[in-house]
Amino acid sequence: MKVIVASSFVPFVNGGGRFIVEWLEEKLEEHGHTVEKIYLPFNERPEVLHKNLMAYRMMDMTASADRLIAIRPPAHSLIHPNKVVWFIHHLRGYYDLASTKYASFPNTADGRAIRDALRHHDTATLNEARAIFTNSSVVRERLSRYNKIDADVLYPPLLYPEKYYCGEGNNAIVTVCRVEPHKRQHLLVEAMQYVKTPVTLRIFGKAGSEAYEKELTALAQKLGVTDKVTFTLGWIEEEDKIEEVSNCLASVYAPMDEDSYGYPTLEAAAAKKPTLTTTDAGGTLEFIRDGENGLITEPSAKSIAEGFDRFYNEREKTRKMGEAAYDTVHELNITWDHVMERLLA
Amino acid sequence: MLKILWLTPAHQQSAIGKFSKLVTDVLHMRGFNIQVCGAEDEFDAQNLHEFGGSKPRSFSDLSSMMIDDEFDTVVINFGDHYPNHAKGLQAIRHKRVIGIFHDYDMVNYGNGARAFGDKSNVILQDAIEGAQVTSTLASLCDGVVAHSNFYASTLATCDGPLSVIPLAWKLPDDVRNGHQKRNAENGADEVILTTIGNINPNKCADRVIEAIGSDDKLRNTLRYQLIGSISPEEKTRLSGLATDLGVNLSIEGSVEQEVLHQKLATTDIVSCLRNPVLEGASASAIETMLHGCPVLVSDAGFYAELPDNCVYKVPADTKPEAIAEALLNALSQEKERRQVGECARDYAEKVFAPENYAEQLIELINNVRMTSSYNSLIEETAQKIAYYGIEKNSGSVATILKALEQTAPVVQREAE
Numbered sequence: 001m002k003v004i005v006a007s008s009f010v011p012f013v014n015g016g017g018r019f020i021v022e023w024l025e026e027k028l029e030e031h032g033h034t035v036e037k038i039y040l041p042f043n044e045r046p047e048v049l050h051k052n053l054m055a056y057r058m059m060d061m062t063a064s065a066d067r068l069i070a071i072r073p074p075a076h077s078l079i080h081p082n083k084v085v086w087f088i089h090h091l092r093g094y095y096d097l098a099s100t101k102y103a104s105f106p107n108t109a110d111g112r113a114i115r116d117a118l119r120h121h122d123t124a125t126l127n128e129a130r131a132i133f134t135n136s137s138v139v140r141e142r143l144s145r146y147n148k149i150d151a152d153v154l155y156p157p158l159l160y161p162e163k164y165y166c167g168e169g170n171n172a173i174v175t176v177c178r179v180e181p182h183k184r185q186h187l188l189v190e191a192m193q194y195v196k197t198p199v200t201l202r203i204f205g206k207a208g209s210e211a212y213e214k215e216l217t218a219l220a221q222k223l224g225v226t227d228k229v230t231f232t233l234g235w236i237e238e239e240d241k242i243e244e245v246s247n248c249l250a251s252v253y254a255p256m257d258e259d260s261y262g263y264p265t266l267e268a269a270a271a272k273k274p275t276l277t278t279t280d281a282g283g284t285l286e287f288i289r290d291g292e293n294g295l296i297t298e299p300s301a302k303s304i305a306e307g308f309d310r311f312y313n314e315r316e317k318t319r320k321m322g323e324a325a326y327d328t329v330h331e332l333n334i335t336w337d338h339v340m341e342r343l344l345a
Numbered sequence: 346m347l348k349i350l351w352l353t354p355a356h357q358q359s360a361i362g363k364f365s366k367l368v369t370d371v372l373h374m375r376g377f378n379i380q381v382c383g384a385e386d387e388f389d390a391q392n393l394h395e396f397g398g399s400k401p402r403s404f405s406d407l408s409s410m411m412i413d414d415e416f417d418t419v420v421i422n423f424g425d426h427y428p429n430h431a432k433g434l435q436a437i438r439h440k441r442v443i444g445i446f447h448d449y450d451m452v453n454y455g456n457g458a459r460a461f462g463d464k465s466n467v468i469l470q471d472a473i474e475g476a477q478v479t480s481t482l483a484s485l486c487d488g489v490v491a492h493s494n495f496y497a498s499t500l501a502t503c504d505g506p507l508s509v510i511p512l513a514w515k516l517p518d519d520v521r522n523g524h525q526k527r528n529a530e531n532g533a534d535e536v537i538l539t540t541i542g543n544i545n546p547n548k549c550a551d552r553v554i555e556a557i558g559s560d561d562k563l564r565n566t567l568r569y570q571l572i573g574s575i576s577p578e579e580k581t582r583l584s585g586l587a588t589d590l591g592v593n594l595s596i597e598g599s600v601e602q603e604v605l606h607q608k609l610a611t612t613d614i615v616s617c618l619r620n621p622v623l624e625g626a627s628a629s630a631i632e633t634m635l636h637g638c639p640v641l642v643s644d645a646g647f648y649a650e651l652p653d654n655c656v657y658k659v660p661a662d663t664k665p666e667a668i669a670e671a672l673l674n675a676l677s678q679e680k681e682r683r684q685v686g687e688c689a690r691d692y693a694e695k696v697f698a699p700e701n702y703a704e705q706l707i708e709l710i711n712n713v714r715m716t717s718s719y720n721s722l723i724e725e726t727a728q729k730i731a732y733y734g735i736e737k738n739s740g741s742v743a744t745i746l747k748a749l750e751q752t753a754p755v756v757q758r759e760a761e
Contacts, residue, residue: 050722050752051725054726054749054752057752058748079751108415109348109414109415109416109417110414110440110718112347113417113714113715113718115717116714116717116718117715117753118717120715121752285358332725
C-alpha cells in the first residue's frame with residue numbers, strides 16, 4: 001500500500017511527536033509498504049490559526065496515496081478519502097488549557113470565537129476519517145468531551161525495545177526527556193535535598209530554553225545537591241540512552257498533566273526498570289500502578305524523595321516492579337504488529 | 346459563559362420588548378450572560394419590561410471599544426419605528442452582530458433615520474424603498490433572523506448565516522391557566538368577532554364591516570369589537586360605516602393587558618386581516634391563537650405560512666366578499682370552528698414557544714461567532730486574489746473558495 005504519514009511540526013523542536021512519525025514510517029516500510037513522510041509547519045497563534053488551517057485544507061492527497069495517516073494536529077485537516085487519524089493531542093491551549101494561564105488565545109470575544117471555530121473545524125475534519133485512534137485514554141476522553149468523538153486507544157510502541165536490557169542496577173534514578181518547565185525537572189532537583197539514601201539523579205535531555213537550564217543548575221547549587229545531581233543537557237544519542245536506562249536503579253517521569261505515558265516510561269519498562277510518577281502526571285497513570293510496576297507519589301519534593309529512597313531500600317521489590325513494568329507492555333498490547341493491524345485495517 | 350448584548354425597545358408598551366424579555370429570560374436560564382440595552386432614541390429608565398437576567402441600560406452608557414472585546418455577540422432587534430430602534434444604527438457597526446428583523450418593510454425607519462438621526466451616519470442615505478432599508482441593514486449584519494420565510498430573501502444581502510425562526514410569544518401563566526369558556530359554549534346567541542392592536546387601515550376593519558353589512562345572517566349574528574388604540578378620525582370613519590350598513594360595532598380603544606386577555610377569552614373569532622402584510626410575524630395573531638381563538642387571516646406573508654387547519658384564510662387581496670364567505674363558513678360550522686381554535690392553540694404553543702426560539706438562536710449565535718472569526722482571512726484572501734489580478738471565475742479562485750468552505754462553517758454565496 002502507498003501510505004502518507006503526515007504530521008505538523010514546530011521547527012527546531014524535537015520530541016515524542018516526531019519519534020512516532022519516524023518510527024511509524026520505518027515500521028510501515030518493514031511491513032512492505034511504500035511510505036512518504038510529510039511534515040508541515042504549523043503556527044497556532046490565534047492571529048494566523050485560520051490561515052494555517054486553510055493551507056492544510058488546500059492539500060488534497062487523494063491522488064497521492066492509498067492511505068493517509070495523520071498524526072500531530074492539524075494533520076487531520078488534510079483531505080483524503082482513506083484518512084486514518086492517530087491523534088496524539090489537541091492544540092491544548094484551545095481546549096483543556098483554554099481557561100488557564102497556558103491558553104493560546106486572549107480571553108476576549110474575538111479569542112473565544114477563534115477557539116470555538118477551531119473546535120468546530122477539528123470535529124468536522126476528524127469526522128472525515130475512516131478511523132480515529134488516540135495514544136492514550138487521557139486524549140481519548142478529551143476527544144469525547146470536546147469533540148463528541150469516540151476513538152480507540154492505540155498505544156505507541158518504542159522502535160527497538162529489544163535493544164534495552166536489564167543491567168545490574170546502580171544507584172541512579174534517571175530521567176530522559178526534553179528539559180522544560182512542564183516536565184518539572186526542577187521538582188526532581190528539589191526532591192534530592194530530602195533523600196536519605198545514596199541515590200543520585202541523572203537528568204538527560206535537550207533544554208527548551210537557556211533560562212530553564214540555568215534555573216536548574218542554580219537550583220542544584222542553592223540546595224547543595226550538586227554532588228547528587230548530574231545534568232547532561234543536550235540531545236542524547238540512542239546508544240547512550242540505552243546504557244543509562246538499562247543500568248539505572250529506576251526511572252522517574254513526572255510531567256505536569258501529560259497526554260500519554262511517555263516514551264521514558266516505556267524505555268524504562270523495556271529495560272525492566274520501574275518508573276516513579278506523580279498523581280497529577282496524566283497519561284503516565286495509564287501505565288504505572290503504584291507498588292506493582294512503579295511508584296506513584298504526591299507531586300511534592302518530599303514525597304518524590306521518599307519514592308526514590310524506597311527504590312533504593314527495597315531493591316528486590318524494585319527489581320520485581322521492573323519486571324512487572326516489562327510485562328505491562330505486553331498486557332497493553334503495545335506492539336507494532338498491533339499498530340499495523342489497526343492503522344491499515 | 347458567553348456574553349450577549351441585546352438591543353431592544355425596553356419600555357413596557359413595546360411588543361418587541363415583550364418578545365425580547367421572553368427570549369432573553371430563556372437564554373439567561375441556559376447560562377448566557379445577557380446585557381439588555383434600550384434601543385430607543387430616548388432611553389427612559391422608568392416603565393421598562395422586567396428582564397430576568399439583566400437590568401436594561403442605555404446603549405449610550407457602554408464604551409464602544411469594550412463592546413467588541415467583551416460581548417460574544419450583539420443582537421439588534423429592528424422594527425419599522427425609528428424612535429424605538431434608533432440605537433440600532435450605532436450598534437450595527439460592532440462585531441458579531443445578529444439582526445432580528447421584525448418587519449419586512451422598514452420605510453418608516455428609513456425616513457426616521459434620515460429625518461432625525463445623526464446626519465453623519467450615512468448607512469440609509471440611499472435606501473428609500475421599504476424593503477431596501479431592510480436589506481441594507483441586513484447587509485451590515487454578521488447574521489440575520491427572519492420570522493417567516495416570505496421575507497427571508499430580502500435579508501439574503503447578509504454575508505453571514507440567515508435563520509428563519511418563528512417569532513417567540515407566550516401568554517402569561519395566569520392567563521393560560523385561567524381560560525374562560527367561549528360564548529358559544531355558554532349558549533349565547535351573539536357571536537363576537539374581534540380585531541385587536543393599533544386600529545389603522547392596514548387592519549382591514551372597514552372591509553370586515555362591509556363584509557358583515559353585505560349579509561343578513563352576519564349582520565344579525567355578529568358583534569364586531571375593535572380593541573386597541575385608534576385615531577379619532579379612524580373611529581369616526583368606521584363608526585359611520587357601521588351605522589350606514591347596520592353593523593353592530595363596538596370600539597373599545599386601548600385597554601389594559603388584563604382586560605385584553607379577558608376579551609380574547611370570550612371572543613368567538615378574531616380577525617387578523619392585513620393589507621398589505623408588512624410585518625415579519627404577527628404577535629397579535631399568535632396571541633389570539635394561543636388563546637385558542639379561531640383566526641381570520643390574509644393568505645399572504647407570515648399568515649400564508651400558518652397551517653390551513655389552524656386558521657381561516659382569506660385570499661390576499663382581502664375583498665369584503667371573500668371575508669363574508671369565510672365568516673359564514675366559520676359561523677355555520679360551530680364544532681369545526683372550535684377545532685380550528687384548538688388546533689391553533691396547540692400549534693402556537695409548540696411553534697412559537699420562547700424555548701424553541703432560544704434553541705435556534707443559540708445555534709445561529711454560535712455559527713455567527715465562528716464564521717465571523719474568519720472575516721479577516723476572507724478579506725485578506727480576497728485582497729490577494731485581486732492583487733494578483735486573478736479572475737473571479739478562474740479555477741484558482743474556485744480551489745481557494747472550496748478550501749475556505751472546507752475549513753470553516755462558511756457557505757459560498759457568490760464569487761466576488
